[in-house]
Amino acid sequence: MAEIEMTTESTVYVTYIRSTPQKVWAALTSSEFTTQFFFGHSVESDWKTGSPWLLRKPDGAVNVKGVIRESDPPRKLAISWNLVGPKELQDLPESIVTYELEMVGDDVVRLTMTEAHPTPIPANLLEGGRRGWPMILCGLKSLLETGKPLNIPKPQPPKEK
């Protein structure tokens, strides 16, 4: 079997959204919005530091679970990220996803998403995230600015190389 390349690289995506930090926060944390930009997924949590959170697929199956590491609405949300699903993914170390929201000017929010990997993960999984995040966050921007979701094809799940 070929050796799997491992990495601790982070993924960072920055987008500027004509909105308010409160609205961007609400969009990231309510299923009413996430189902429209996060590949149809819903979220569950009280979003308090220390609480659990879940990301559910459209069919209701849990896709990601984790714990709220830091919650400072509407400025910063850091959550641990454990993929649920195929057995080989369940053995992966957790990632940390952090959203930072800052006002820029009068009516624009700079949203910075950082996916960090304290423990090495397979490089193809990192690539999967790098394909997915721009789709998700561009959809969020379109939804908040135009009221309409962005219709783009879903990425394929990561495959073993």
Place this chain on the structure above:
Amino acid sequence: MSGTKFVYVIFIRTTPEKLWDALTKPEFTRDCWCGCWQDSTWKPGASWKLMIPDGRVGDSGEIIEIDMPRRLVLKWRNEFMPELKAEGYTRCTYEIEPAGSAVKLTVTHEIDLPESKFIDSVSKGWPNILSSLKSLLETGQSIEETRRWPEGW
């Protein structure tokens, strides 16, 4: 490989043709690229300049490859900041692909130099400019901060 590279992907509800116009025509770039416009005939080998609203040349280079509305590769050097100009030429590639009812734009800006200050600088600028371009194409209104040249620069 000891180079520095910045990659930014953005999905925009538009057509490849409209996105191409927005990336190259002054009436769009003035609105979302800090008041700047580009001076070029857009032919392979032609010179290319990014003009600052006050008349200074911000960056210059040439068209390495052009395939409208799919791909544009520029040779690109900063002109107005000596520290960045000293790093020499970078390469910027725009790739445009349809994605459902949207268009995927990938901007790759790179140089054969480790820890490039130029790439660090553009990696802060591109998300702002391209987010504004997306707002402009989807809502008719760019992001206000990107409509004029920042004071003191």
